[in-house]
Amino acid sequence: xxxxxxxxxxxxxxxxxxxxxxxxxxxxADEQRPSWGYQRLMGERMARAxxxxxxxxxxxxxxxxxxxxxxxxxxxxxxxxxxAKATRLLHPLGAVVVADEDEPPLPFADAAFDLVVSRHxxxxxxxxxxxxxxxxxxxxxxxxxxxxxxxxxxxFLGPQPEEVRxxxxxxxxxxxxxxxxxxxxDLRSESLRTEFHDIGAVIYxxxxxxxxxxxxxxxxxxxxxxxxxEQIVDEGPxxxxxxxxxxxxxxxx
Numbered sequence: 371x372x373x374x375x376x377x378x379x380x381x382x383x384x385x386x387x388x389x390x391x392x393x394x395x396x397x398x399a400d401e402q403r404p405s406w407g408y409q410r411l412m413g414e415r416m417a418r419a420x421x422x423x424x425x426x427x428x429x430x431x432x433x434x435x436x437x438x439x440x441x442x443x444x445x446x447x448x449x450x451x452x453x454a455k456a457t458r459l460l461h462p463l464g465a466v467v468v469a470d471e472d473e474p475p476l477p478f479a480d481a482a483f484d485l486v487v488s489r490h491x492x493x494x495x496x497x498x499x500x501x502x503x504x505x506x507x508x509x510x511x512x513x514x515x516x517x518x519x520x521x522x523x524x525x526f527l528g529p530q531p532e533e534v535r536x537x538x539x540x541x542x543x544x545x546x547x548x549x550x551x552x553x554x555x556d557l558r559s560e561s562l563r564t565e566f567h568d569i570g571a572v573i574y575x576x577x578x579x580x581x582x583x584x585x586x587x588x589x590x591x592x593x594x595x596x597x598x599x600e601q602i603v604d605e606g607p608x609x610x611x612x613x614x615x616x617x618x619x620x621x622x623x
Contacts, residue, residue, distance in 0.1 A: 428456070447469065
């Protein structure tokens with residue numbers, strides 16, 4: 371027997387959304403992964419680095435999965451629950467976790483790192499990244515692209531204007547990196563199929579990725595959630611498309 375709307379809502383409202391681990395969605399939502407394999411690329415560059423910085427590390431899960439860390443590794447994070455989780459996870463690996471409000475300047479000296487990485491940063495301060503990179507150093511980042519999961523966003527918020535749909539375009543990232551004095555050596559983007567198999571998965575996702583539907587609460591959107599629940603039950607998974615891009619930039623030697 372399928373679970374009721376109220377059961378799914380209650381469960382999804384009560385589960386913790388701390389950290390950046392989406393394992394609770396296993397079996398309830400599926401997302402294609404980019405073909406380039408960000409963590410593998412990150413691991414290859416970490417193995418060659420001497421001093422590395424992971425900006426907006428979340429709960430530290432991606433950094434903790436790197437096979438070989440450099441002698442000096444620092445991670446920044448702003449959200450207190452993530453900060454605590456990252457500290458617990460990364461300190462035993464020898465990484466230092468620093469509280470940072472994600473606004474410039476980064477709390478590090480000029481030319482402090484030969485590698486800076488960031489997976490899904492909310493904001494990218496290109497000039498400050500260029501400042502903390504050593505000459506010849508590299509910035510590697512996987513980022514959320516334009517109109518990502520907008521089928522879901524627009525289900526709740528209605529059609530979005532073109533300037534909102536186009537935000538976070540990889541061409542803009544290239545221009546910003548070059549304006550900061552960096553050379554873009556790789557830029558790739560992909561659109562990836564995402565499926566939500568029950569309304570609990572939708573609620574969990576919107577609670578965790580808070581900028582998708584700003585101010586989202588179950589009470590505020592209960593009617594739309596109930597309609598979507600019935601749609602999933604009748605028609606199958608709700609399908610959206612995630613956009614991702616990979617950018618790698620180098621500071622001239």
